[in-house]
Amino acid sequence: MPNSAWKDFETLESYIAKEQSLHPQSRGVFSNLLRRVGLASKVILSKAQQAGLIGVLGQYGKVNVQGEQQMKLDVIANEIMKSTFMWMGHVFGLASEEEEEIIQVERRQPENSEYIILFDPLDGSSNIDANVSVGTIFSIRRRVTNGGRCTLEDFLQEGSKQVAAGYVIYGSSTMFVYTTGNGVHGFTLDPMIGEYILSHENIRIPDRCKCFSANDSNYQKWDEPTREFADYIRYGDDERYKKTTSRYIGSLVADFHRNLLYGGVFMYPADAKTGKGKLRLLYECAPLAMLAEQAGGAATTGRERILDIKPTHLHERVPFIVGNRQEIDLYEKMVREADRS
Numbered sequence: 419m420p421n422s423a424w425k426d427f428e429t430l431e432s433y434i435a436k437e438q439s440l441h442p443q444s445r446g447v448f449s450n451l452l453r454r455v456g457l458a459s460k461v462i463l464s465k466a467q468q469a470g471l472i473g474v475l476g477q478y479g480k481v482n483v484q485g486e487q488q489m490k491l492d493v494i495a496n497e498i499m500k501s502t503f504m505w506m507g508h509v510f511g512l513a514s515e516e517e518e519e520i521i522q523v524e525r526r527q528p529e530n531s532e533y534i535i536l537f538d539p540l541d542g543s544s545n546i547d548a549n550v551s552v553g554t555i556f557s558i559r560r561r562v563t564n565g566g567r568c569t570l571e572d573f574l575q576e577g578s579k580q581v582a583a584g585y586v587i588y589g590s591s592t593m594f595v596y597t598t599g600n601g602v603h604g605f606t607l608d609p610m611i612g613e614y615i616l617s618h619e620n621i622r623i624p625d626r627c628k629c630f631s632a633n634d635s636n637y638q639k640w641d642e643p644t645r646e647f648a649d650y651i652r653y654g655d656d657e658r659y660k661k662t663t664s665r666y667i668g669s670l671v672a673d674f675h676r677n678l679l680y681g682g683v684f685m686y687p688a689d690a691k692t693g694k695g696k697l698r699l700l701y702e703c704a705p706l707a708m709l710a711e712q713a714g715g716a717a718t719t720g721r722e723r724i725l726d727i728k729p730t731h732l733h734e735r736v737p738f739i740v741g742n743r744q745e746i747d748l749y750e751k752m753v754r755e756a757d758r759s
């Protein structure tokens with residue numbers, strides 16, 4: 419068989435269309451939104467691949483050869499995400515880690531605009547100078563108000579109300595991973611043809627705790643049950659953790675993605691003094707929690723399921739422990755026991 423033989427691969431486009439055809443009443447609006455995330459991610463990727471060059475060129479007066487102002491990559495990624503959805507029908511509002519306020523999308527017929535999109539345009543960007551994997555996280559929800567403009571209320575919804583969530587990881591290969599509540603599916607970008615190809619259908623977190631992921635330098639700041647949990651997994655005698663290894667990149671999408679494929683637990687718990695976590699609920703924790711649950715895992719603060727939290731503000735931070743169901747149950751049990759004593 420010659421190497422050039424065409425094989426009919428499942429692309430992101432065709433897969434989304436197939437999922438849409440399961441809902442005959444669907445108008446394809448939502449499918450279009452997902453496709454646009456795919457498109458935006460390719461534009462972000464093209465910029466991320468010039469990361470080193472942007473830095474180098476930036477030293478010379480911060481203006482590139484085209485005479486454009488040099489910008490940090492997370493700002494560039496934010497602009498790309500905004501412009502991708504700003505003029506798209508049916509999108510009513512946006513929220514981004516990079517923007518203090520919600521972004522209104524002006525509509526002549528607001529009654530036809532039923533979706534809002536939240537995103538972290540380039541998570542882990544502090545690692546980018548060291549060529550570490552970064553990612554774009556997104557969450558799609560239906561608006562809940564019916565006025566002419568979207569309001570904060572449209573955004574402050576529980577994660578359980580998400581209609582889709584996912585991320586793109588820009589790593590040794592680029593992958594688009596998403597769920598619409600019907601399993602988790604992963605697509606790998608074939609750079610030669612510029613298409614995402616289905617490579618990981620119906621991802622399930624393997625039932626083993628291969629990786630334990632946390633920023634260990636915070637150990638002294640964690641509360642007692644959290645330290646107990648970390649010690650139990652890392653140093654305890656439980657057979658299940660004999661082969662567990664510590665792995666922490668410090669880039670959420672990359673840490674989450676590895677654990678999704680290998681099994682394990684990632685945690686960014688609260689600082690015991692402030693009671694606050696670091697990661698943001700609406701566009702970091704909730705989308706990853708939906709993916710984890712759809713893959714058979716779970717996500718918690720220790721006291722509450724992440725998807726049940728009713729946010730009170732846009733950039734709210736929560737403790738975030740995510741991974742295999744068994745480890746999340748164990749952590750919640752340790753927290754409950756500590757609360758009782």
Ligand code: AHM
Pocket residue numbers: 515538540541542543544633668669670671686696
């Ligand atoms: P960012 O959104 O500003 O990139 O910060 C979030 C990142 C996550 O990617 C990662 O899990 C975490 O911060 C790492 O934090 P730390 O350096 O404290 O371990």
Ligand code: MG
Pocket residue numbers: 515538540541542702
């Ligand atoms: Mg982030």
